Amino acid sequence: MKYLSAVVATLIITVAPAAWAHGDAKKPHAAKKAISTEEKTFGREGDPGKATRTVNVDMSDKMRFTPDSLTLKQGETVKFVVKNSGKIMHEFVLGTMSELKEHSALMKKFPGMEHSEPYMAHVAPGKTETIAWQFTKAGNFNFGCLIPGHFEAGMVGNVAVK
Numbered sequence: 001m002k003y004l005s006a007v008v009a010t011l012i013i014t015v016a017p018a019a020w021a022h023g024d025a026k027k028p029h030a031a032k033k034a035i036s037t038e039e040k041t042f043g044r045e046g047d048p049g050k051a052t053r054t055v056n057v058d059m060s061d062k063m064r065f066t067p068d069s070l071t072l073k074q075g076e077t078v079k080f081v082v083k084n085s086g087k088i089m090h091e092f093v094l095g096t097m098s099e100l101k102e103h104s105a106l107m108k109k110f111p112g113m114e115h116s117e118p119y120m121a122h123v124a125p126g127k128t129e130t131i132a133w134q135f136t137k138a139g140n141f142n143f144g145c146l147i148p149g150h151f152e153a154g155m156v157g158n159v160a161v162k
Contacts, residue, residue: 036118041096042141042159045118046077046132054079057143057157059123061086063150065143068157076161077134084123090145090155094119094133100144104151111148135161 036045055078058066072078082092093100107113116122121129135141138161145155 039136040119041099041137042094042119042139043133043135043137043161046079046134048079048130048132051077051079051132053077054081057082057092059084059086059090059092059145059155061088063145063153063155065092065145065155065157069160070157071160071162072135074135074138074161077132079130079132080121081128081130082121082123083128084125087125089125089147090123090150091147092121092123092129092131092143093146094141094143094159097142100142100146100151100156104144104146104148107146108148135159138162 035047038044053072053076055067055070057080059082060066080092084090093103095103118131119133121131123129141159141161143157143159144151
């Protein structure tokens with residue numbers, strides 16, 4: 001009986017504080033992700049709350065973006081709402097044509113490579129993702145799907161920033 005009492009007492013001592021610690025305490029909300037200030041050749045991450053324009057982009061299994069061409073103003077912050085209307089994974093990646101080609105070649109070598117940058121949206125079939133981007137420089141830039149074979153099949157678009 002002494003042994004059973006000792007086991008029960010030990011359990012109460014070790015388990016009770018953990019239960020009390022969770023009690024009615026409210027869980028803190030996830031911290032808001034800071035917006036990166038890193039400047040790329042085609043701009044920087046934008047604040048979605050300061051977007052001056054929303055552009056809806058559709059990706060299809062025909063390996064196309066709709067629209068596939070955009071004209072924007074230098075300094076403009078755009079919220080891209082990217083929908084995958086296809087049945088396979090697609091992505092929307094902003095960059096220069098040379099950067100996209102280089103990244104596409106890397107994706108062919110390492111098809112399972114995982115990456116996450118503020119200028120990318122990986123969108124599962126039937127889903128929608130949003131990114132915000134500020135185009136701080138004038139020029140001609142691009143977007144593409146870098147999943148192996150998609151870019152080469154013509155899944156690319158252009159952005160003229162004036």
